[in-house]
Amino acid sequence: MYSFESMCHEKGFSCIAGVDEAGRGPLAGPVVSAAVILRTDYDLPGLNDSKKLSESRRKDLFARIPSQCLAIGIGIVSELRIDEINILRASLESMVLAVNNLSVSPDFLLIDGKFTLELPLGQQAIVGGDGKSASIAAASVVAKVTRDEIMKELDKEYPGYGLARHKGYPTRSHKDAIARMGVLPVHRRSFRGVSEFVR
Template identity: 90%
Template sequence: MYSFEAMCHEKGFSCIAGVDEAGRGPLAGPVVSAAVILRPDYDLPGLNDSKKLSESRRKKLFDHIPSQCLAMGIGIVSENRIDEINILRASLESMVLAVNNLSTVPDFLLIDGKFTLDLPLAQQAIVGGDGKSASIAAASVLAKVTRDHIMERLDQEYPGYGLARHKGYPTKDHREAIARMGVLPVHRLSFRGVREFVR
């Protein structure tokens, strides 16, 4: 999973950040991105796309990633901002925030997906990058677990919707809770499954 980083090093780049987001599909909560610059000698056994890992494995990696990276940054864009500019633009905005929150400025970005970022840095978008690049995989774990923690806190604030369980995704239970109890301040009002219940 280090081939993309190796290619960047061969081209003369020395500080490579992987960037990924979590939370494009949910009906509630923010979209969260992470940027990670791994140490050259990083040791993260089992590192992979966060979607392919068990929750316990993600949490274990989440705890170990800070000691295995030179820098990490998180970018969070709220549900209100998502409604304002749409989820794609909000996802890209959160990625830019994550990169800007790195304590070390990278000289190359590896970005999961099809789109590059509006930043004055050399970069490459990689479809399925979270399963092809170690840096992006680490970012995917950080973004996913960070967002999960946010949704667990929101579940305590708004009980009865199951936010800690489904993390805001449009499960049957979540859709039924919206229909039964109404729309929350943390719901994305522009999303189908929510907007029908906005009064």
């Protein structure tokens, strides 16, 4: 899981950040990205793509990651901004925010997906990177757990939609709730499943 980072070190880079996002597919809530600079001697048994981990395992890793890294940055882009610029651009914007919010400046980025970022840094996009790079995997865990906690808070504010359960994804129960009770301020109004119910 550290082979990409090792190759970067061999090329002379010393401070490598992994970057990933959570929440491109949901109908509600923000998209959240994280950037993580792991220590070279990190100890995170079982670290993997957050989607392949149980919720309890993600939470355990989330609690351990701060002590195993040099810095963590978080970037959050709202549903309003998503509707304004589209989800792809919003995801990339959240990644840039995450990198800019690092307390330690990286000299190279490993980014999950097909796209690099508009930042003056060396970088490599890796499709499926959250299962191939330890730094990206750590970022995926941080982004996922951070977003899940946001959705749990939104569930308290907007009961009856099941946001804490499905985290805003387009499940049958979520779509039924939108049809029955209407569109919330935190719904992405440009998304199918929401747009047809906007009045």
